[in-house]
Amino acid sequence: MIIKLLYNSVIVLALFLSNCSANNDDVLSNDDKDSGDVVVEEDETPEKDYNLPNIDLSNWKVTLPIGNPTEVSPPEILDYGTNETLKPFMYNDSIKGALVFYTYPSSTTANTSYSRTELREQIKAGDNSVNWTFSQGGIMTGELAMAEISKDKNGDYHRTIIMQIHGRLTNAQRDLIGQKDNNAPPMLKIYWHKGYIRVKTKVLKDLNASDEEILHTDAWGDDEGYNFPEYVGFDKFKLQVKISEGRMEIIMNNTSKVYNDIHIQKWGIFENYFKAGNYLSTTDSGASAKVEYYQLNVTH
DSSP states (O other): OHHHHHHHHHHHHHHHHHHHHHHHHHHHHHHHHHTTOOOOOOOOOOOOOOOOOEEOOTTEEEEOSSTTTOEEOTTGGGGTTTOTTTTTTEEEETTTTEEEEEEOSOOOOTTOSOOEEEEEEOSBTTBSSOOBOTTTOEEEEEEEEEEEEOBOTTSOBOEEEEEEEEEEOOHHHHHHHTOSSOEEEEEEEEEEETTEEEEEEEEESOTTOOTTGGGSGGGEEEOOOEEOSSOOTTSOEEEEEEEETTEEEEEETTEEEEEOSHHHHHHTTSEEEEEEEEEEOOOOTTOOEEEEEEEEEEEO
């Protein structure tokens, strides 16, 4: 009996010592961690809670639907996020990552009755006199969407111009025809029109007109226009305008429309500049529109 009690005591003592050893191992392990061992943890860097548009405004000025109208050029336009004049009309949607252009009928520029919040390309920042010809070429690429737009009295959406190529007379051409400014017709207008993308270009009324005669605005008329077949509505889409000598191509998503006729060839006499934004084509009271640009890029 005594032998059996001694045997059980030895067993209990062995188990007790074993547990103590395990606990000491745990304590030593924790001490080792605290005394300099490197503990690799998962990356806990918080995700970015904002998203900015991919747009460099270094070579753009903007026209607003206020003032005479008001224009803001580089370098002031680069601080549009804090510019009190610009903030109501041109601002970031940092959730979507878009630059928003907001406009409504109010102040207008010369030769039009419509208002805009629209960028005008400036190859030389702050200078309107340096432009490009079709022989020099250029590409404008954008990713954009219609965010909001009002309807007319019949319940149809208003339309707005989202991209343009505008013509410009050189000083010599202006003086030759006795015009007071350098304005020439817009060769290209691209509209958001009832959820579709519509293209309008200029055509020469008289193909036998002289080089001097075609410098006049009234020498040019409007073509019938072209609607891209894809309905974009309020969804994001891609738009590209590619210019080379005697050729103009507009690509909307994966569909291309090419102009390379005599009218484009004759247009080569003009200088040009790109435009992008929101040029609302109505004077209806209470009308407005917001256009979102996610990307905008120009190369020459």
